[in-house]
Amino acid sequence: MHWIDLTIFVVYLIFMLGVGFFFLRKNKNTDDYFVGGRKMSSLHIGLSVVATDVGGGFSIGLGGLGFIMGLSGSWLLFSGLIGAWLTAVILVPKVHRLSQRQNLLSFPQFLANSYSAKVALIAGIISAIGYLGFTSSQILAGAKLAAATFPALSFNTALLAMGVIAVVYTVLGGLKAVIYTDTIQWIILMGGLIFVALPLCYFAVGGFEAVKETLPSSFLSFTNISWQQFLNWMATVIPIWFIGMTLYQRIYASQSPKSAQRAWFIAGLFEYPLMAFSGVLLGLLSKVAFENGMLAGAGFPAGAAIDSEMGLPLLLKTVLPVGLTGIVLSAYFSAIMSTADSCLMAASGNILTDILKGHNHPSSLRLSQALTLAVGGVALLLAFKMPNVLELMLHSYTFMVSGLFIPVVAALIKTKNNPKAAMGAMLAGGGTSLSLIILDLQLPLGLDPIIFGISSSLVVFLLIVSVTNSKPSYA
Numbered sequence: 001m002h003w004i005d006l007t008i009f010v011v012y013l014i015f016m017l018g019v020g021f022f023f024l025r026k027n028k029n030t031d032d033y034f035v036g037g038r039k040m041s042s043l044h045i046g047l048s049v050v051a052t053d054v055g056g057g058f059s060i061g062l063g064g065l066g067f068i069m070g071l072s073g074s075w076l077l078f079s080g081l082i083g084a085w086l087t088a089v090i091l092v093p094k095v096h097r098l099s100q101r102q103n104l105l106s107f108p109q110f111l112a113n114s115y116s117a118k119v120a121l122i123a124g125i126i127s128a129i130g131y132l133g134f135t136s137s138q139i140l141a142g143a144k145l146a147a148a149t150f151p152a153l154s155f156n157t158a159l160l161a162m163g164v165i166a167v168v169y170t171v172l173g174g175l176k177a178v179i180y181t182d183t184i185q186w187i188i189l190m191g192g193l194i195f196v197a198l199p200l201c202y203f204a205v206g207g208f209e210a211v212k213e214t215l216p217s218s219f220l221s222f223t224n225i226s227w228q229q230f231l232n233w234m235a236t237v238i239p240i241w242f243i244g245m246t247l248y249q250r251i252y253a254s255q256s257p258k259s260a261q262r263a264w265f266i267a268g269l270f271e272y273p274l275m276a277f278s279g280v281l282l283g284l285l286s287k288v289a290f291e292n293g294m295l296a297g298a299g300f301p302a303g304a305a306i307d308s309e310m311g312l313p314l315l316l317k318t319v320l321p322v323g324l325t326g327i328v329l330s331a332y333f334s335a336i337m338s339t340a341d342s343c344l345m346a347a348s349g350n351i352l353t354d355i356l357k358g359h360n361h362p363s364s365l366r367l368s369q370a371l372t373l374a375v376g377g378v379a380l381l382l383a384f385k386m387p388n389v390l391e392l393m394l395h396s397y398t399f400m401v402s403g404l405f406i407p408v409v410a411a412l413i414k415t416k417n418n419p420k421a422a423m424g425a426m427l428a429g430g431g432t433s434l435s436l437i438i439l440d441l442q443l444p445l446g447l448d449p450i451i452f453g454i455s456s457s458l459v460v461f462l463l464i465v466s467v468t469n470s471k472p473s474y475a
Contacts (some may be wrong), residue, residue, distance in 0.1 A: 007325030009333075012188075013165055016337065019181050038100075040179055040253045046266030048182035051189070052082060052342040053267065058337070059189070060141040061393065062276070063312030066283020067290075070219030073283065077223070077276035079234045083241035084268030088261045093241055096257040102395050107248040108354040112118050114411035116419040119317070122426050123404055126356025127245050128375075130400035131347035135379035136339035137393035140386060141309075142333060148298075148313035149329055159383055167376030170341040171369050178341045179253065185337060186270075193278045193327045197316060200307060204319035207289045214288045235268045238399050239454070242381040243404040245346035286311035294318060348372040394448075395437055402429030402453025406461050419465035429457025 038047075041194065056075070065073025083144045095110060104110060107127060112120035142162035147155040170178060205211070211220070218224040241247060254260035290293055290311055293302045298314045316328055348371040352358050358367055386392045406429065407422040433453030436443065 002322040004176035004322050004324070005326030005329065008323070009329050011331070012326075012330040016181055017168060018062060019184075027442050038253055039255055040250075041255065042266065044183050045250050045254050045260065045263035046344075047186045047270070048179040049247065050270040050275070051186040052250075052339050053084075053183040053240075054271060054339070059275075059279060060144060060309050060312070062279025063283035064288065065311035066280035066285075067241075067287045067308040069224050069289075070127045070215065070221070070284050071277075071280055072218075072222055072224040073280040074272070074276040075222070075225060076231055076233050076237070077279075079237035080271035080276075081235070081268040083238040084264050084271065086269070087241040087247070088237065088264035092251055092260045092264055093257040094412065095248065095251050096260050099252040099295050100183075104248075104252055106353040107243065107245040108336045108350065110421070111407060111411065114417050115150055115407065115422045116336050119407070119419050119422045119426070120354055122423055123407075124350045126403040126426060126430050127243075128347045128350035128355065130396045131245060131343045131350070132375060132379055133382065133392060133396035134378070135340055135343040135347060135384040135397070136323060136386060137396065138343065139166065139380055139383040139409070142166070142336040142340070143383070144307075144309060144335065145329070145336070147312045148310055149317050149325075150441075151440060154187040156384070159380070162340075163376065163380035163383065166337050166340040167344065167373060167380070171372045172378070178345055179250070179303070181337070181341065188327075188330055190270075190274065191279070192330070193282065196324050197282060197320070197328045198278060200321075200324070201282060201289075201315055201319055203283050203284045204315075205292070205294065208341060210292070211284070211288055214285070219284055226446065226472060227302045228446040232450065235454065236394055236401060236448065236450050237282065239401040240397050242408045243400060245350055246342040249342075249345065249349065281313050283308075286315040289315045289318065298430035307433040334411075337373075344347045344372055344376050347375045347379075348437075351375070369372070371450050396449065398433045398437065398450040398453065400451055401429055403427070405429070405454060406457040410461065418465050418468055420468065421461045424455040424464045425461035426462040429453045432456040 016299060023473070062073060062076065064075060075433050095104075098104065098113060102109070102113065104113075108123035110121040110375035139159060139162050143155055143159035150158070186265060250263070251260050255262060263406065285293075290292060290300060291302055292307060295306075295311070295314050296302070298318060300310075300314065317325065320328055351371050352364070352368055358364055403426045406425045410422070411417055429455070433449040436449035436452060443449065
C-alpha cells in the first residue's frame with residue numbers, strides 16, 4: 001500500500017480513538033455510558049442503528065453473497081427493512097415510554113418488567129453470549145479486509161490490530177462515542193462505496209458488457225434464491241430487531257418515542273435499497289474481475305480456490321488508485337467498527353446490568369469499562385477460531401432470536417404474562433438452535449436451525465401457558 005493511503009487510514013484510526021478519549025471525560029455515570037444520557041437525535045440514532053445492524057459483517061458478507069449469487073443476495077437486507085419498520089410501529093413506542101418511567105439500561109430489564117428477574121437473568125446470559133459471537137464476527141471481518149489490503153500483514157496480526165483498536169475506543173467512550181463515531185463511519189462508508197468504489201470497480205472490470213459476457217444470467221436476477229434461503233434470512237434477521245440489545249440501547253437513548261420511530265424508519269431505508277445493492281453489486285463485480293484474471297496479481301488467478309468474502313477486498317486493492325484506496329479502506333473499517341463497538345457495549349451492558357446487577361454500584365462506570373475490555377478480549381480469542389464472517393454472525397443471530405423472540409412477542413401482546421413459560425421458551429429455543437449448530441446436522445427441507453429453535457420456543461411457551469391456565473385455583 002502506498003504511503004498516502006496508509007497515512008489516510010492511520011489518520012482515520014487516530015481520529016476514532018480521539019472520539020473515545022473525548023467522551024471519556026464526558027461520561028459521568030452508567031446512564032451516560034450505556035444509553036448516551038437519553039438525549040440523542042433521530043439522525044444520529046438512525047445512522048447508528050443502520051451502521052450497527054449492517055456493519056462489517058454484512059458489508060463483507062454482502063460482497064461474498066454478490067460473489068456467489070449476484071443481485072439475489074440483496075434479499076438479505078430486505079429483511080432488515082421489514083424488521084426496522086415493523087419494530088418502529090409495534091415495539092419502539094411502548095419500550096421508550098417504559099424506559100422513561102423506569103430508567104431502563106438493557107433489553108432484559110424490559111423482560112423483567114413483563115415477567116420476572118429470573119427471566120431477565122436468563123435473557124441477559126443469552127444476549128451476552130450472542131453479542132460476544134457478533135463482536136467476534138466484526139473483528140474477523142476487519143482482519144480479512146486488512147490482510148487482503150496489506151500484503152506484508154499476516155491474518156493473525158491483522159486480527160489482533162483490529163480487535164485492540166475497536167475495543168480501546170469503545171472502552172473509553174461508551175455509547176456516546178459509539179453513536180457519534182457510527183454517524184461518521186456510516187457517512188464515510190456510503191460515500192466511499194457509492195461515489196468511489198462502485199464507479200471505479202464498474203469501469204475497471206469492463207462495464208455492463210463484461211458482466212453479461214462473464215457471468216450467468218442468474219447473477220442479474222432477483223430469483224436466484226431458493227424459498228428456503230429466503231425464509232431462513234427472514235426468520236433470522238427480522239426477529240433480531242425485536243430482541244437486539246444494541247437496538248434497545250438506542251431506543252432508550254432517543255429524546256422521545258417519535259424521535260426513536262423516525263430513527264428506525266431512516267435506518268430501514270438505508271439498509272434497503274441503499275446498502276443492500278451497494279454491497280452485492282461490488283461483490284458481483286469482484287466475481288467478474290476474478291473470472292477474467294484481474295486478481296491474478298493478488299495471488300488468485302481465474303479458476304483458483306478463493307474465499308468469496310475475500311473477492312471484494314482484493315478487487316478494491318487491485319483497481320483503486322493511490323489516495324482512494326485509503327478512503328475506501330477507511331470506509332470498510334468504519335462499517336466494521338460501527339458494529340463491533342455496539343456489540344461490545346451490548347455484551348458488557350448485559351453482564352453488568354442483568355447478570356451482575358452492578359449498574360447502581362458507586363464504581364459502576366469503571367466496572368462498565370473493565371467489563372467492556374474483558375468482553376473484547378474474549379471476542380478477539382473467539383475470532384481466531386472462526387473462518388467465516390457471515391456464518392459466525394448468523395449463528396449468533398440464530399442463538400439469540402431462538403431464545404428471546406417468542407417471550408418478547410408475548411410481552412408485547414399481553415400485559416399479564418407467565419414467567420415460567422418465558423423461561424421455558426428461552427431455554428428450549430436457545431438450546432435447540434445451539435445444539436443443531438454444534439451438531440451440524442442436515443436439517444429437513446434445507447431449513448436453518450433458527451426455524452426449529454423458534455418453533456420449539458413457541459411450542460414450549462404455549463404448552464406451559466396451557467398447563468398453568470388449566471390448573472384449578474384454590475383461592
